[in-house]
Amino acid sequence: MTMSLETKLVVSSIALLAVVSAVIATATTLFLQDFLTDRLDVQVYSAAHRSTRTAGPSNQPPSAGEVSFLLTPGQAMETFGARVRQGVIRRAAVLTDPGSVQDVPAPPAVAAVTGEPMTVNLGPLGDYRMVGAPTRDGDTLVVGLPLTGMRTTLTRLIVVEAAVTLAGVALMAIACTLLVRRAVRPLGRLAATAARVSELPLATGDAVRLARVPDVDTDPRTEVGQVGGAFNRMLGHVETAFAVRHESETRLRQFIADASHELRTPLASIVGYAQLTGRSGEPHGPQTAHALGRIRSEAGRMTTLVEDLLLLARLDAGRPLDRLELDLSPLVVNAISDAYAAAPGHRWLVSLPDQPALVVGDADRLHQVVTNLLANARTHTPPGTTVTTTVLLAPGQVSVRVADNGPGIPPDVLPHVFGRFARGDGSRSRLAGGSGLGLAIVSAVAAAHDGRVEVTSEPGNTVFTLHLPALPAL
Ligand SMILES: Nc1ncnc2c1ncn2[C@@H]1O[C@H](COP(=O)(O)OP(=O)(O)OP(=O)(O)O)[C@@H](O)[C@H]1O
Numbered sequence: 001m002t003m004s005l006e007t008k009l010v011v012s013s014i015a016l017l018a019v020v021s022a023v024i025a026t027a028t029t030l031f032l033q034d035f036l037t038d039r040l041d042v043q044v045y046s047a048a049h050r051s052t053r054t055a056g057p058s059n060q061p062p063s064a065g066e067v068s069f070l071l072t073p074g075q076a077m078e079t080f081g082a083r084v085r086q087g088v089i090r091r092a093a094v095l096t097d098p099g100s101v102q103d104v105p106a107p108p109a110v111a112a113v114t115g116e117p118m119t120v121n122l123g124p125l126g127d128y129r130m131v132g133a134p135t136r137d138g139d140t141l142v143v144g145l146p147l148t149g150m151r152t153t154l155t156r157l158i159v160v161e162a163a164v165t166l167a168g169v170a171l172m173a174i175a176c177t178l179l180v181r182r183a184v185r186p187l188g189r190l191a192a193t194a195a196r197v198s199e200l201p202l203a204t205g206d207a208v209r210l211a212r213v214p215d216v217d218t219d220p221r222t223e224v225g226q227v228g229g230a231f232n233r234m235l236g237h238v239e240t241a242f243a244v245r246h247e248s249e250t251r252l253r254q255f256i257a258d259a260s261h262e263l264r265t266p267l268a269s270i271v272g273y274a275q276l277t278g279r280s281g282e283p284h285g286p287q288t289a290h291a292l293g294r295i296r297s298e299a300g301r302m303t304t305l306v307e308d309l310l311l312l313a314r315l316d317a318g319r320p321l322d323r324l325e326l327d328l329s330p331l332v333v334n335a336i337s338d339a340y341a342a343a344p345g346h347r348w349l350v351s352l353p354d355q356p357a358l359v360v361g362d363a364d365r366l367h368q369v370v371t372n373l374l375a376n377a378r379t380h381t382p383p384g385t386t387v388t389t390t391v392l393l394a395p396g397q398v399s400v401r402v403a404d405n406g407p408g409i410p411p412d413v414l415p416h417v418f419g420r421f422a423r424g425d426g427s428r429s430r431l432a433g434g435s436g437l438g439l440a441i442v443s444a445v446a447a448a449h450d451g452r453v454e455v456t457s458e459p460g461n462t463v464f465t466l467h468l469p470a471l472p473a474l
Pocket residue numbers: 372376377378380381404406407408409410413417422423424425429433434435436437438439440462
């Protein structure tokens with residue numbers, strides 16, 4: 001059974017206290033019982049001694065007869081006396097008032113009493129401690145004193161012990177609970193700090209300020225304080241590590257952004273000079289013409305790549321985008337007409353809602369997202385493929401769905417299709433010559449608009465869905 005530390009400590013202390021109390025109470029009771037029995041035995045002996053000295057019938061009232069020894073001065077009230085002759089009880093009586101005896105029935109055990117004290121039950125009179133003493137005329141006088149007094153004392157002792165133990169246990173339970181609760185409270189604060197840290201979005205890689213254990217719980221003189229101190233040192237260490245990581249990531253992003261930016265100018269020059277050379281009108285040999293064509297197309301690809309890298313670096317750095325109210329439907333229609341122009345061999349279907357699909361965002365970036373999705377449906381599928389683009393309105397959400405019935409995304413690419421430079425290495429993808437940044441941009445732009453993008457793909461049915469928050473109704 002799992003118990004909290006608090007319960008465990010309280011329960012074990014109480015159990016310990018109860019056991020110790022029980023042992024002490026039992027020992028005390030047994031000791032007292034022995035002590036009282038011994039004392040009673042001494043009294044019984046002296047009563048027997050008195051009795052044998054004056055056992056003669058002499059000057060006693062005749063009614064006392066064979067038990068007249070009970071009337072000897074000094075005999076205590078309720079003293080039991082019996083005269084036994086040759087194993088037969090002649091008469092048995094109890095001293096009731098001073099000077100008068102009352103006959104009582106005596107069990108045969110009385111006849112067997114010897115010089116050693118023994119306990120005999122006298123029925124309604126209860127247990128008696130008895131001893132036998134011989135008289136001069138050969139009889140045996142059995143004299144006894146009741147055990148009731150001793151028993152009452154012992155019972156009372158047990159009751160008092162039980163009451164004191166119970167009260168002690170109850171007090172201990174309260175005191176223990178309060179003390180233990182106080183002692184474990186710092187652990188609760190430690191756990192709360194840990195919980196707060198565990199809720200922080202550490203995976204984003206941003207520099208974070210982690211919560212700390214309060215100073216009262218970091219006193220190195222206490223065990224909890226040592227844990228608290230170690231905890232804080234660990235948090236400090238993690239915080240530093242995150243700061244260093246964030247710093248290096250920022251530097252890397254900045255480097256990529258700077259590098260892409262710097263590449264744009266020479267690239268623009270290359271493209272410009274290639275075009276100039278092409279248009280100069282000077283005759284070129286077929287080889288030069290081919291080389292110029294390759295320079296132009298590769299420079300174009302590199303421009304796209306550099307622009308993509310720059311955009312990703314800026315999105316990573318959290319550069320703010322335009323936040324303008326816009327309708328997605330015309331944007332989608334524009335993108336589809338571009339796609340149709342680029343690939344008239346595909347079937348381009350579109351389904352738009354009756355109402356405007358209003359969102360808040362950056363028109364250029366969103367256009368690029370739709371273009372990238374359509375470009376994929378165009379470049380990674382054979383001619384004749386049907387591409388269906390649907391704009392959907394749902395409460396609080398606008399979605400754009402691009403579905404094609406092409407061959408589908410290779411299963412090994414699908415799980416990380418939104419990653420950077422994720423590309424299927426199928427011949428078609430290689431032919432398409434993409435860099436693998438298209439979907440990474442889609443995903444980053446969606447995230448920057450507080451939206452998301454999903455994909456499902458199987459041969460004959462590939463569906464990308466972009467979800468954006470709808471323009472809040474005013
Ligand atoms: N509609 C689709 N049908 C089949 N495969 C697809 C489809 N869309 C994406 N893929 C696969 O996912 C990969 C990643 O797509 P992504 O757009 O990120 O890169 P790319 O198209 O190869 O290059 P880029 O878009 O940067 O020019 C592609 O290489 C392709 O293998």
